[in-house]
Amino acid sequence: MRLEILTPEEMGSVDRKAVDAGPLDGYGLMQNAGAVVAAAILERFAEAEGFLVLCGPGNNGGDGYVVARLLVERGVQVRLFAETEPAAGSDAARARRACPVEPKSYSEFEPVERWLVVDALFGAGLSKPVEGREAAIIERVRTSGLPVVSIDLPSGVSGLTGKPLGAAFQADLTVTFFRKKPGHVLVPGRQMCGELLVADIGIAETTLNRAECKTWENHPALWRAALPEIGISAHKYSRGHVAVISGGATSTGAARLAARGAARAGAGAVTVLSPANALSVNAMHLTSIMLRRADTVEELEAFLSDRGPSGAVLGPGAGTGERTRSFARSLLDRAGAAGGLVFDADAITAFRGDPETLFAMIKASAAQVVLTPHEGEFGRLFPGLEDAPEVSKVERTREAAMRSGAAIVLKGPDTVVAAPDGRAAINVNATQHLATAGSGDVLSGIIAGLMAQTMPAFEAACAGIWLHAEAGRVFGRGLIAEDLPEMLPQVLQSQFPEHVR
Ligand SMILES: NC(=O)C1=CN([C@@H]2O[C@H](COP(=O)(O)OP(=O)(O)OC[C@H]3O[C@@H](n4cnc5c(N)ncnc54)[C@H](O)[C@@H]3O)[C@@H](O)[C@H]2O)[C@@H](O)CC1
Ligand SMILES: Nc1ncnc2c1ncn2[C@@H]1O[C@H](COP(=O)(O)OP(=O)(O)O)[C@@H](O)[C@H]1O
Ligand SMILES: [K+]
Structure with missing residues:
Protein backbone atom coordinates (compact mmCIF):
# COMPACT_ATOMS: atom_id res chain seq x y z
CA MET A 1 0.00 0.00 0.00
CA ARG A 2 1.15 3.52 -0.73
CA LEU A 3 0.66 5.05 2.68
CA GLU A 4 3.40 7.68 2.54
CA ILE A 5 2.15 11.23 2.64
CA LEU A 6 4.36 13.87 1.02
CA THR A 7 4.33 17.58 1.70
CA PRO A 8 4.09 19.75 -1.44
CA GLU A 9 7.80 20.47 -0.95
CA GLU A 10 8.70 16.76 -0.75
CA MET A 11 6.54 16.12 -3.82
CA GLY A 12 8.41 18.88 -5.67
CA SER A 13 11.67 17.13 -4.89
CA VAL A 14 10.26 13.79 -6.11
CA ASP A 15 9.16 15.55 -9.33
CA ARG A 16 12.65 16.95 -9.84
CA LYS A 17 14.30 13.58 -9.19
CA ALA A 18 11.90 11.93 -11.63
CA VAL A 19 12.77 14.47 -14.31
CA ASP A 20 16.51 14.08 -13.66
CA ALA A 21 16.20 10.29 -13.88
CA GLY A 22 14.14 10.48 -17.08
CA PRO A 23 12.85 9.33 -19.47
CA LEU A 24 10.01 11.82 -18.94
CA ASP A 25 10.75 15.54 -18.63
CA GLY A 26 8.45 17.98 -16.80
CA TYR A 27 6.34 18.40 -19.92
CA GLY A 28 6.01 14.63 -20.24
CA LEU A 29 4.81 14.35 -16.64
CA MET A 30 2.36 17.16 -17.31
CA GLN A 31 1.00 15.27 -20.35
CA ASN A 32 0.47 12.19 -18.19
CA ALA A 33 -1.12 14.25 -15.42
CA GLY A 34 -3.55 15.80 -17.89
CA ALA A 35 -4.29 12.39 -19.40
CA VAL A 36 -5.20 10.72 -16.10
CA VAL A 37 -7.41 13.67 -15.15
CA ALA A 38 -9.20 13.66 -18.51
CA ALA A 39 -9.74 9.89 -18.29
CA ALA A 40 -11.14 10.18 -14.75
CA ILE A 41 -13.49 12.96 -15.82
CA LEU A 42 -14.81 11.07 -18.84
CA GLU A 43 -15.29 7.92 -16.79
CA ARG A 44 -17.00 9.51 -13.79
CA PHE A 45 -18.94 12.30 -15.48
CA ALA A 46 -19.91 10.69 -18.80
CA GLU A 47 -23.21 12.61 -18.76
CA ALA A 48 -21.55 16.08 -18.66
CA GLU A 49 -22.50 18.02 -21.80
CA GLY A 50 -19.46 20.29 -21.77
CA PHE A 51 -16.48 21.46 -19.74
CA LEU A 52 -15.48 24.81 -18.29
CA VAL A 53 -11.73 24.64 -17.65
CA LEU A 54 -10.18 27.26 -15.34
CA CYS A 55 -6.42 27.62 -15.74
CA GLY A 56 -4.06 29.43 -13.36
CA PRO A 57 -0.57 30.78 -14.16
CA GLY A 58 1.58 27.84 -13.01
CA ASN A 59 1.96 24.14 -13.75
CA ASN A 60 -1.44 23.37 -12.27
CA GLY A 61 -2.83 25.57 -15.05
CA GLY A 62 -0.51 23.67 -17.40
CA ASP A 63 -2.25 20.42 -16.45
CA GLY A 64 -5.54 22.22 -17.18
CA TYR A 65 -4.45 23.12 -20.76
CA VAL A 66 -3.58 19.47 -21.36
CA VAL A 67 -6.98 18.34 -20.04
CA ALA A 68 -8.74 20.92 -22.27
CA ARG A 69 -6.85 19.69 -25.35
CA LEU A 70 -7.57 16.02 -24.62
CA LEU A 71 -11.27 16.72 -24.05
CA VAL A 72 -11.48 18.63 -27.35
CA GLU A 73 -9.80 15.69 -29.07
CA ARG A 74 -12.63 13.53 -27.69
CA GLY A 75 -15.07 15.78 -29.53
CA VAL A 76 -16.70 17.34 -26.48
CA GLN A 77 -17.39 21.04 -25.93
CA VAL A 78 -14.77 22.91 -23.94
CA ARG A 79 -14.51 26.54 -22.82
CA LEU A 80 -11.30 27.69 -21.22
CA PHE A 81 -10.75 30.61 -18.84
CA ALA A 82 -7.35 32.04 -17.95
CA GLU A 83 -6.20 35.44 -16.83
CA THR A 84 -2.40 35.27 -16.79
CA GLU A 85 -0.19 33.74 -19.45
CA PRO A 86 2.16 31.05 -18.10
CA ALA A 87 5.80 32.14 -17.74
CA ALA A 88 7.70 32.09 -21.04
CA GLY A 89 9.62 28.87 -21.55
CA SER A 90 7.69 26.96 -18.87
CA PRO A 100 -6.53 24.53 -29.44
CA VAL A 101 -9.01 26.37 -27.21
CA GLU A 102 -8.55 30.14 -27.01
CA PRO A 103 -8.81 31.28 -23.36
CA LYS A 104 -11.43 33.80 -22.29
CA SER A 105 -10.95 36.06 -19.29
CA TYR A 106 -12.43 35.13 -15.90
CA SER A 107 -14.98 37.95 -16.19
CA GLU A 108 -16.51 36.16 -19.18
CA PHE A 109 -17.15 33.01 -17.15
CA GLU A 110 -20.79 31.91 -17.30
CA PRO A 111 -21.97 28.66 -15.74
CA VAL A 112 -23.75 26.35 -18.19
CA GLU A 113 -26.31 23.83 -16.98
CA ARG A 114 -25.20 20.18 -17.12
CA TRP A 115 -21.57 21.22 -17.75
CA LEU A 116 -18.69 20.46 -15.45
CA VAL A 117 -15.96 22.74 -14.06
CA VAL A 118 -12.33 21.66 -14.22
CA ASP A 119 -10.34 23.50 -11.55
CA ALA A 120 -6.72 24.01 -12.60
CA LEU A 121 -6.14 27.37 -10.88
CA PHE A 122 -3.61 26.42 -8.18
CA GLY A 123 -2.17 23.21 -6.83
CA ALA A 124 0.99 22.67 -4.88
CA GLY A 125 2.18 26.20 -5.65
CA LEU A 126 -0.55 28.02 -3.72
CA SER A 127 1.45 30.68 -1.94
CA LYS A 128 -0.99 33.29 -0.65
CA PRO A 129 -4.70 33.62 0.07
CA VAL A 130 -6.99 33.34 -2.95
CA GLU A 131 -8.72 36.69 -3.35
CA GLY A 132 -10.05 39.06 -5.99
CA ARG A 133 -11.01 37.67 -9.39
CA GLU A 134 -10.07 34.06 -8.48
CA ALA A 135 -12.20 34.27 -5.34
CA ALA A 136 -15.04 35.73 -7.41
CA ILE A 137 -14.96 32.87 -9.93
CA ILE A 138 -14.86 30.29 -7.13
CA GLU A 139 -17.96 31.92 -5.65
CA ARG A 140 -19.72 31.90 -9.04
CA VAL A 141 -18.99 28.21 -9.45
CA ARG A 142 -20.23 27.50 -5.92
CA THR A 143 -23.54 29.25 -6.47
CA SER A 144 -23.98 27.55 -9.87
CA GLY A 145 -23.98 24.13 -8.17
CA LEU A 146 -22.02 22.66 -11.12
CA PRO A 147 -19.81 19.67 -10.31
CA VAL A 148 -16.11 20.46 -9.90
CA VAL A 149 -13.12 18.28 -10.67
CA SER A 150 -9.94 19.68 -9.10
CA ILE A 151 -6.50 18.93 -10.40
CA ASP A 152 -4.07 18.00 -7.61
CA LEU A 153 -5.94 19.98 -4.91
CA PRO A 154 -9.10 22.04 -4.74
CA SER A 155 -7.65 25.47 -5.52
CA GLY A 156 -7.37 27.49 -2.34
CA VAL A 157 -6.76 24.48 -0.11
CA SER A 158 -3.24 24.34 1.27
CA GLY A 159 -1.55 21.06 0.38
CA LEU A 160 0.47 21.36 3.58
CA THR A 161 -2.24 22.12 6.14
CA GLY A 162 -5.55 21.13 4.55
CA LYS A 163 -6.90 24.57 5.43
CA PRO A 164 -8.30 27.03 2.93
CA LEU A 165 -6.10 30.02 2.19
CA GLY A 166 -8.77 32.58 1.29
CA ALA A 167 -11.47 31.31 -1.07
CA ALA A 168 -11.40 27.62 -2.04
CA PHE A 169 -13.27 25.17 -4.22
CA GLN A 170 -15.44 22.40 -2.86
CA ALA A 171 -14.65 19.62 -5.36
CA ASP A 172 -16.63 16.52 -6.26
CA LEU A 173 -13.51 14.74 -7.45
CA THR A 174 -9.85 15.57 -6.91
CA VAL A 175 -7.14 13.84 -8.89
CA THR A 176 -3.68 14.04 -7.38
CA PHE A 177 -0.45 12.47 -8.47
CA PHE A 178 1.88 9.80 -7.06
CA ARG A 179 1.02 10.21 -3.34
CA LYS A 180 -1.46 12.01 -1.11
CA LYS A 181 -0.41 15.29 0.49
CA PRO A 182 -1.33 16.31 4.07
CA GLY A 183 -4.01 18.64 2.66
CA HIS A 184 -5.88 15.63 1.22
CA VAL A 185 -6.24 13.92 4.61
CA LEU A 186 -6.36 16.72 7.20
CA VAL A 187 -9.70 18.44 7.70
CA PRO A 188 -11.28 20.43 6.20
CA GLY A 189 -9.19 19.68 3.08
CA ARG A 190 -10.27 16.04 3.18
CA GLN A 191 -13.94 16.92 2.70
CA MET A 192 -13.15 19.69 0.21
CA CYS A 193 -11.52 17.15 -2.13
CA GLY A 194 -14.71 15.12 -2.58
CA GLU A 195 -13.67 11.74 -3.95
CA LEU A 196 -9.87 11.52 -4.07
CA LEU A 197 -8.01 9.66 -6.76
CA VAL A 198 -4.24 9.16 -6.53
CA ALA A 199 -2.99 8.60 -10.06
CA ASP A 200 0.22 7.25 -11.47
CA ILE A 201 1.82 9.69 -13.95
CA GLY A 202 4.99 7.74 -14.69
CA ILE A 203 7.08 8.71 -11.67
CA ALA A 204 9.10 5.61 -10.79
CA GLU A 205 8.59 4.21 -7.27
CA THR A 206 12.36 4.25 -6.84
CA THR A 207 12.28 8.06 -7.03
CA LEU A 208 10.89 8.05 -3.51
CA ASN A 209 13.39 7.32 -0.77
CA ARG A 210 11.03 5.39 1.49
CA ALA A 211 13.49 5.38 4.36
CA GLU A 212 13.27 9.17 4.47
CA CYS A 213 9.45 9.17 4.65
CA LYS A 214 8.21 10.03 8.12
CA THR A 215 4.51 10.63 7.52
CA TRP A 216 1.87 8.06 6.66
CA GLU A 217 -1.84 7.60 6.42
CA ASN A 218 -2.81 5.47 9.41
CA HIS A 219 -3.77 2.03 8.15
CA PRO A 220 -3.38 -1.53 9.53
CA ALA A 221 -0.56 -2.11 7.04
CA LEU A 222 1.53 0.29 9.18
CA TRP A 223 1.23 -1.71 12.41
CA ARG A 224 -0.41 -5.08 11.72
CA ALA A 225 2.90 -6.87 12.23
CA ALA A 226 3.21 -5.36 15.72
CA LEU A 227 -0.30 -6.39 16.86
CA PRO A 228 -0.09 -8.68 19.88
CA GLU A 229 -0.51 -12.40 19.20
CA ILE A 230 -1.83 -14.57 22.00
CA GLY A 231 0.32 -17.70 22.38
CA ILE A 232 -1.22 -21.10 23.14
CA SER A 233 0.29 -21.17 26.62
CA ALA A 234 -0.79 -17.64 27.53
CA HIS A 235 -2.08 -16.90 30.99
CA LYS A 236 -3.94 -13.81 32.05
CA TYR A 237 -0.94 -11.90 33.34
CA SER A 238 1.30 -12.89 30.44
CA ARG A 239 -1.27 -11.19 28.19
CA GLY A 240 -0.62 -7.89 29.93
CA HIS A 241 -2.05 -6.28 33.04
CA VAL A 242 -3.38 -2.72 32.89
CA ALA A 243 -3.95 -0.49 35.91
CA VAL A 244 -6.50 2.29 35.50
CA ILE A 245 -6.63 5.02 38.11
CA SER A 246 -10.16 6.01 39.09
CA GLY A 247 -11.36 9.38 40.31
CA GLY A 248 -13.52 10.00 43.36
CA ALA A 249 -17.05 8.78 44.09
CA THR A 250 -18.80 11.03 41.55
CA SER A 251 -16.32 10.61 38.71
CA THR A 252 -15.60 6.92 38.30
CA GLY A 253 -17.21 6.17 34.92
CA ALA A 254 -14.31 7.47 32.84
CA ALA A 255 -11.85 5.03 34.45
CA ARG A 256 -14.25 2.12 33.92
CA LEU A 257 -14.62 3.05 30.24
CA ALA A 258 -10.84 3.05 29.89
CA ALA A 259 -10.62 -0.25 31.78
CA ARG A 260 -13.18 -1.86 29.49
CA GLY A 261 -11.27 -0.54 26.44
CA ALA A 262 -8.03 -2.07 27.75
CA ALA A 263 -9.67 -5.43 28.42
CA ARG A 264 -11.35 -5.59 25.00
CA ALA A 265 -8.06 -4.62 23.35
CA GLY A 266 -6.70 -7.89 24.71
CA ALA A 267 -5.04 -7.14 28.05
CA GLY A 268 -5.40 -10.34 30.11
CA ALA A 269 -6.08 -8.51 33.36
CA VAL A 270 -7.26 -5.03 34.24
CA THR A 271 -7.35 -3.46 37.71
CA VAL A 272 -9.12 -0.24 38.62
CA LEU A 273 -7.28 1.59 41.38
CA SER A 274 -9.87 3.53 43.29
CA PRO A 275 -9.98 6.01 46.15
CA ALA A 276 -11.61 4.53 49.23
CA ASN A 277 -14.67 6.73 48.87
CA ALA A 278 -15.34 5.33 45.37
CA LEU A 279 -14.67 1.64 46.04
CA SER A 280 -18.31 0.69 46.47
CA VAL A 281 -19.53 2.56 43.38
CA ASN A 282 -16.74 0.98 41.31
CA ALA A 283 -17.44 -2.44 42.84
CA MET A 284 -21.07 -2.21 41.80
CA HIS A 285 -20.09 -1.76 38.15
CA LEU A 286 -17.13 -4.07 37.70
CA THR A 287 -17.21 -7.80 37.07
CA SER A 288 -14.18 -9.28 35.28
CA ILE A 289 -12.21 -6.12 35.98
CA MET A 290 -10.46 -6.13 39.35
CA LEU A 291 -10.59 -3.41 41.97
CA ARG A 292 -8.08 -2.20 44.53
CA ARG A 293 -7.87 0.75 46.84
CA ALA A 294 -5.32 3.48 46.09
CA ASP A 295 -5.77 6.88 47.67
CA THR A 296 -2.10 7.57 48.15
CA VAL A 297 1.17 7.15 46.28
CA GLU A 298 2.18 4.54 48.87
CA GLU A 299 -0.88 2.45 48.02
CA LEU A 300 -0.22 2.88 44.29
CA GLU A 301 3.41 1.84 44.75
CA ALA A 302 2.45 -1.16 46.84
CA PHE A 303 0.23 -2.28 43.98
CA LEU A 304 2.97 -1.65 41.41
CA SER A 305 5.43 -3.74 43.47
CA ASP A 306 2.93 -6.54 44.11
CA ARG A 307 1.46 -6.88 40.66
CA GLY A 308 3.92 -5.24 38.25
CA PRO A 309 1.35 -4.11 35.70
CA SER A 310 2.65 -3.69 32.17
CA GLY A 311 0.41 -0.76 31.34
CA ALA A 312 -1.50 2.04 33.04
CA VAL A 313 -4.00 4.76 32.27
CA LEU A 314 -3.99 7.94 34.31
CA GLY A 315 -6.26 10.88 33.72
CA PRO A 316 -9.86 10.03 32.82
CA GLY A 317 -11.94 11.41 35.71
CA ALA A 318 -8.81 11.47 37.89
CA GLY A 319 -8.95 15.14 38.89
CA THR A 320 -6.30 17.75 38.22
CA GLY A 321 -4.85 18.01 41.72
CA GLU A 322 -1.85 16.70 43.61
CA ARG A 323 -3.04 13.06 43.73
CA THR A 324 -2.92 12.91 39.93
CA ARG A 325 0.44 14.69 39.72
CA SER A 326 2.01 12.44 42.35
CA PHE A 327 0.58 9.31 40.69
CA ALA A 328 2.06 10.46 37.37
CA ARG A 329 5.48 10.92 38.98
CA SER A 330 5.26 7.51 40.62
CA LEU A 331 4.15 5.69 37.48
CA LEU A 332 6.95 7.27 35.47
CA ASP A 333 9.45 6.51 38.18
CA ARG A 334 8.44 2.96 38.96
CA ALA A 335 7.41 1.59 35.58
CA GLY A 336 9.57 -1.29 34.43
CA ALA A 337 11.22 -1.16 31.03
CA ALA A 338 8.15 -2.78 29.44
CA GLY A 339 5.70 -0.37 31.03
CA GLY A 340 3.31 1.46 28.74
CA LEU A 341 1.69 4.56 30.21
CA VAL A 342 -1.18 6.55 28.76
CA PHE A 343 -1.75 10.00 30.24
CA ASP A 344 -5.05 11.48 29.15
CA ALA A 345 -7.47 14.23 30.18
CA ASP A 346 -6.84 15.33 33.81
CA ALA A 347 -3.32 13.87 33.84
CA ILE A 348 -2.51 16.32 31.04
CA THR A 349 -4.34 19.28 32.56
CA ALA A 350 -2.72 18.63 35.96
CA PHE A 351 0.61 19.72 34.46
CA ARG A 352 -0.66 22.84 32.69
CA GLY A 353 1.37 25.13 34.95
CA ASP A 354 4.57 23.18 34.56
CA PRO A 355 4.75 21.03 31.43
CA GLU A 356 8.57 21.05 31.42
CA THR A 357 8.63 19.07 34.67
CA LEU A 358 6.37 16.44 33.13
CA PHE A 359 8.52 16.28 29.98
CA ALA A 360 11.73 15.90 32.00
CA MET A 361 10.17 13.01 33.95
CA ILE A 362 8.95 11.36 30.74
CA LYS A 363 12.41 11.59 29.19
CA ALA A 364 14.03 10.15 32.31
CA SER A 365 11.50 7.30 32.59
CA ALA A 366 11.98 3.72 31.42
CA ALA A 367 8.29 3.70 30.47
CA GLN A 368 6.91 4.25 27.00
CA VAL A 369 4.49 7.15 27.29
CA VAL A 370 1.55 8.21 25.15
CA LEU A 371 -0.25 11.51 25.75
CA THR A 372 -3.73 11.73 24.24
CA PRO A 373 -4.83 15.38 24.29
CA HIS A 374 -7.72 16.94 22.43
CA GLU A 375 -7.01 20.45 21.14
CA GLY A 376 -7.92 22.10 24.45
CA GLU A 377 -5.62 19.88 26.48
CA PHE A 378 -2.88 20.15 23.85
CA GLY A 379 -2.86 23.95 24.20
CA ARG A 380 -2.36 23.59 27.96
CA LEU A 381 0.81 21.52 27.61
CA PHE A 382 2.27 23.00 24.46
CA PRO A 383 2.06 26.80 24.50
CA GLY A 384 3.08 28.21 21.14
CA LEU A 385 1.93 25.09 19.26
CA GLU A 386 -1.78 25.96 19.28
CA ASP A 387 -3.76 25.72 16.08
CA ALA A 388 -3.12 28.62 13.69
CA PRO A 389 -4.23 29.26 10.09
CA GLU A 390 -0.97 28.45 8.32
CA VAL A 391 0.31 25.71 10.61
CA SER A 392 -0.01 22.00 9.91
CA LYS A 393 -1.51 19.71 12.55
CA VAL A 394 1.14 17.14 11.61
CA GLU A 395 4.01 19.50 12.35
CA ARG A 396 2.44 20.70 15.61
CA THR A 397 2.03 17.13 16.80
CA ARG A 398 5.53 16.16 15.71
CA GLU A 399 7.04 19.13 17.53
CA ALA A 400 5.03 18.26 20.67
CA ALA A 401 6.34 14.68 20.58
CA MET A 402 9.92 15.92 20.34
CA ARG A 403 9.40 18.44 23.15
CA SER A 404 7.76 15.97 25.50
CA GLY A 405 9.54 12.71 24.74
CA ALA A 406 6.14 11.00 24.50
CA ALA A 407 4.12 9.74 21.57
CA ILE A 408 1.40 12.33 21.07
CA VAL A 409 -2.12 11.56 19.93
CA LEU A 410 -3.71 14.89 18.98
CA LYS A 411 -7.37 13.94 18.73
CA GLY A 412 -10.07 15.19 16.42
CA PRO A 413 -11.73 14.11 13.16
CA ASP A 414 -8.21 13.83 11.72
CA THR A 415 -6.33 12.51 14.75
CA VAL A 416 -2.56 12.75 14.28
CA VAL A 417 -0.07 10.52 16.10
CA ALA A 418 3.58 11.49 16.30
CA ALA A 419 6.62 9.91 17.92
CA PRO A 420 9.65 11.71 19.37
CA ASP A 421 11.76 10.22 16.54
CA GLY A 422 9.71 12.22 14.00
CA ARG A 423 7.33 9.55 12.70
CA ALA A 424 3.74 10.72 12.22
CA ALA A 425 0.48 9.17 11.04
CA ILE A 426 -2.82 10.80 10.12
CA ASN A 427 -6.00 8.87 10.86
CA VAL A 428 -8.80 8.88 8.29
CA ASN A 429 -11.40 6.27 9.34
CA ALA A 430 -13.08 8.22 12.16
CA THR A 431 -16.68 9.35 11.93
CA GLN A 432 -18.48 12.12 13.75
CA HIS A 433 -20.31 9.55 15.89
CA LEU A 434 -17.15 9.38 18.01
CA ALA A 435 -17.86 12.89 19.26
CA THR A 436 -19.60 11.59 22.38
CA ALA A 437 -18.69 11.89 26.05
CA GLY A 438 -16.30 9.20 27.22
CA SER A 439 -15.13 8.20 23.77
CA GLY A 440 -11.62 9.49 24.49
CA ASP A 441 -11.53 7.54 27.77
CA VAL A 442 -12.12 4.31 25.86
CA LEU A 443 -9.34 5.26 23.45
CA SER A 444 -6.82 5.74 26.24
CA GLY A 445 -7.69 2.28 27.57
CA ILE A 446 -7.35 0.65 24.17
CA ILE A 447 -3.89 2.14 23.66
CA ALA A 448 -2.77 1.10 27.16
CA GLY A 449 -4.20 -2.38 26.55
CA LEU A 450 -2.09 -2.74 23.42
CA MET A 451 1.06 -1.36 25.06
CA ALA A 452 0.59 -3.70 28.03
CA GLN A 453 0.82 -6.52 25.49
CA THR A 454 4.25 -5.12 24.49
CA MET A 455 3.17 -3.18 21.43
CA PRO A 456 5.51 -0.17 21.06
CA ALA A 457 3.99 3.25 21.83
CA PHE A 458 3.73 4.70 18.31
CA GLU A 459 2.31 1.50 16.82
CA ALA A 460 -0.06 1.02 19.78
CA ALA A 461 -1.29 4.59 19.43
CA CYS A 462 -1.84 4.19 15.67
CA ALA A 463 -3.56 0.83 16.12
CA GLY A 464 -5.65 2.11 19.03
CA ILE A 465 -6.92 5.09 17.09
CA TRP A 466 -7.74 3.02 14.06
CA LEU A 467 -9.55 0.31 16.06
CA HIS A 468 -11.47 2.90 18.10
CA ALA A 469 -12.54 4.76 14.95
CA GLU A 470 -13.44 1.53 13.16
CA ALA A 471 -15.57 0.44 16.14
CA GLY A 472 -17.41 3.77 15.93
CA ARG A 473 -17.74 3.58 12.16
CA VAL A 474 -19.15 0.05 12.19
CA PHE A 475 -21.58 0.87 15.02
CA GLY A 476 -22.75 4.09 13.35
CA ARG A 477 -25.64 6.23 14.54
CA GLY A 478 -26.68 6.15 18.15
CA LEU A 479 -23.20 5.33 19.43
CA ILE A 480 -22.32 6.07 23.04
CA ALA A 481 -18.92 5.48 24.59
CA GLU A 482 -20.02 2.23 26.29
CA ASP A 483 -20.59 0.71 22.84
CA LEU A 484 -17.01 1.20 21.69
CA PRO A 485 -15.29 -1.53 23.74
CA GLU A 486 -18.14 -3.92 22.89
CA MET A 487 -17.58 -3.38 19.16
CA LEU A 488 -13.90 -4.27 19.36
CA PRO A 489 -14.33 -8.06 19.16
CA GLN A 490 -16.22 -7.72 15.88
CA VAL A 491 -13.65 -5.30 14.45
CA LEU A 492 -10.69 -7.41 15.58
CA GLN A 493 -12.21 -10.66 14.35
CA SER A 494 -13.21 -9.31 10.96
CA GLN A 495 -10.03 -7.34 10.29
CA PHE A 496 -7.44 -9.58 11.91
CA PRO A 497 -8.57 -13.20 11.69
CA GLU A 498 -6.61 -15.47 13.99
CA HIS A 499 -4.14 -17.97 12.67
CA VAL A 500 -5.05 -21.10 14.59
CA ARG A 501 -1.96 -23.21 15.03
N1 LIG B 1 6.94 18.09 -12.72
C1 LIG B 1 6.07 18.70 -11.96
O1 LIG B 1 6.47 19.51 -11.10
C2 LIG B 1 4.63 18.41 -12.12
C3 LIG B 1 3.69 19.31 -11.62
N2 LIG B 1 2.40 19.15 -11.84
C4 LIG B 1 1.41 20.19 -11.51
O2 LIG B 1 2.05 21.35 -11.11
C5 LIG B 1 1.43 21.91 -9.98
C6 LIG B 1 2.39 22.77 -9.24
O3 LIG B 1 2.77 23.76 -10.15
P1 LIG B 1 3.41 25.13 -9.69
O4 LIG B 1 4.51 24.87 -8.76
O5 LIG B 1 3.67 25.89 -10.92
O6 LIG B 1 2.27 25.80 -8.82
P2 LIG B 1 0.74 26.17 -9.11
O7 LIG B 1 0.40 26.05 -10.54
O8 LIG B 1 -0.07 25.44 -8.14
O9 LIG B 1 0.68 27.70 -8.68
C7 LIG B 1 1.79 28.56 -8.81
C8 LIG B 1 1.43 29.84 -9.51
O10 LIG B 1 0.29 30.43 -8.93
C9 LIG B 1 0.62 31.71 -8.37
N3 LIG B 1 -0.15 31.81 -7.14
C10 LIG B 1 -0.06 31.00 -6.04
N4 LIG B 1 -1.00 31.32 -5.15
C11 LIG B 1 -1.73 32.30 -5.70
C12 LIG B 1 -2.86 33.05 -5.26
N5 LIG B 1 -3.44 32.81 -4.10
N6 LIG B 1 -3.36 34.02 -6.06
C13 LIG B 1 -2.81 34.26 -7.24
N7 LIG B 1 -1.72 33.61 -7.72
C14 LIG B 1 -1.20 32.64 -6.96
C15 LIG B 1 2.10 31.68 -8.18
O11 LIG B 1 2.64 32.98 -8.21
C16 LIG B 1 2.53 30.85 -9.39
O12 LIG B 1 2.52 31.63 -10.57
C17 LIG B 1 0.92 20.71 -9.23
O13 LIG B 1 -0.12 21.07 -8.34
C18 LIG B 1 0.49 19.82 -10.35
O14 LIG B 1 -0.84 20.15 -10.73
C19 LIG B 1 1.94 18.15 -12.79
O15 LIG B 1 2.00 18.77 -14.03
C20 LIG B 1 2.78 16.93 -12.76
C21 LIG B 1 4.24 17.20 -12.88
N1 LIG C 1 -16.12 15.02 14.64
C1 LIG C 1 -15.37 13.96 14.93
N2 LIG C 1 -15.10 13.05 13.97
C2 LIG C 1 -14.35 11.98 14.27
N3 LIG C 1 -13.84 11.70 15.48
C3 LIG C 1 -14.09 12.56 16.47
C4 LIG C 1 -14.85 13.73 16.25
N4 LIG C 1 -14.92 14.41 17.42
C5 LIG C 1 -14.23 13.68 18.33
N5 LIG C 1 -13.73 12.57 17.76
C6 LIG C 1 -12.95 11.52 18.46
O1 LIG C 1 -13.64 11.16 19.64
C7 LIG C 1 -12.74 11.06 20.76
C8 LIG C 1 -13.14 12.12 21.79
O2 LIG C 1 -12.22 12.19 22.81
P1 LIG C 1 -12.26 13.34 23.92
O3 LIG C 1 -12.32 14.67 23.25
O4 LIG C 1 -11.16 13.08 24.85
O5 LIG C 1 -13.67 13.10 24.59
P2 LIG C 1 -14.02 12.57 26.06
O6 LIG C 1 -13.16 13.32 26.99
O7 LIG C 1 -15.46 12.87 26.23
O8 LIG C 1 -13.76 11.11 26.08
C9 LIG C 1 -11.36 11.22 20.17
O9 LIG C 1 -10.84 9.97 19.82
C10 LIG C 1 -11.59 12.04 18.90
O10 LIG C 1 -10.61 11.83 17.93
K1 LIG D 1 -6.46 22.85 -8.54
Missing part, protein backbone atom coordinates in the same frame (compact mmCIF):
# COMPACT_ATOMS: atom_id res chain seq x y z
CA ASP A 91 6.05 23.58 -19.38
CA ALA A 92 2.72 25.30 -18.80
CA ALA A 93 3.45 27.78 -21.64
CA ARG A 94 4.15 24.83 -23.93
CA ALA A 95 0.90 23.14 -22.88
CA ARG A 96 -0.93 26.43 -23.49
CA ARG A 97 0.46 26.63 -27.07
CA ALA A 98 -0.56 23.03 -27.77
CA CYS A 99 -4.13 23.68 -26.61
